Amino acid sequence: MSWYQKHTKADLAARIAELEAEAERLREALAPSGDTKADYIGEIIDPDTRKTVSWSAIKMIMAMISARAALNKDTTP
Structure with a gap:
């Protein structure tokens, strides 16, 4: 069973939000x-x-x- 099959859509949405926030933090660090x-x-x-x-x-x-x-x-x- 894959990671995606073990988690609900809400779990996936929360993880996507975390990754998007991290990406934004990294973009800001690279372009102050x-x-x-x-x-x-x-x-x-x-x-x-x-x-x-x-x-x-x-x-x-x-x-x-x-x-x-x-x-x-x-x-x-």
Whole structure:
């Protein structure tokens, strides 16, 4: 008996909703809003130069974190 045969339509609908919410969270993490960018740009400073880190550097760091999180199924938001 498959997983789908063991569950009701309500179970499947709930699971679809969970997966859609997770997909939306991941999309948002990969495409941050203007507010998110503004929050990060002023807060991250290179400790060696005392200069603000560029958005492109922050985006690259976030992409690396996202890639690593995708490998770890226990990661929570």
